[in-house]
Amino acid sequence: DTKLDVSKLTCSSCNTEVSGKFMLPIWTQLTLEEQDFVLEFLLKSGSLKEMANQLGKSYPTVRNKLDDLIDKLLGLKNND
Template identity: 45%
Template structure:
């Protein structure tokens, strides 16, 4: 028999044996609300100003910084979890999430931008253009090597 109770906004699940005794210790399903990180009025970033000990009631008030991860959406956090689980291997992330390589790259760039980092322009692969120019006699072999090294 399974029973769920709500005590002070904390959901507790209890498993009972047929005779009514508790089979497993209490398990907390959800304890608190997810912290909001943006102001509902103006969408600016919020800061934490109060911390409280649940055991003794000690309260500390100050301006506390949140982690950059706190400002990510749930979708971004789930993506990052899969990305880390796959040890950064984009092919494995593709398989795990069932999405294409460009979509994985796009999601990764989105997270990087959310952290406040600027996007790094990838070096264009112009080797095919250089080879075409070499074959057409537009450039010399030496010039082609110089272009490919850049």
């Protein structure tokens, strides 16, 4: 597994460019589905019960998905 290295940032408004080596936040390595899950989890104030209701899934299923995401993030963090 290789990481994407960011070497240039550009402002679309003023066309200013900054070059260098930039670190991306760890959550950018999550899939879009995983990022959406994390966002909804935060918007529901961490309520897995509300998440389960919204997704139409059982509480244990949603809890397992959160645990999988936590494990993935810990693995990514330890590889930095």
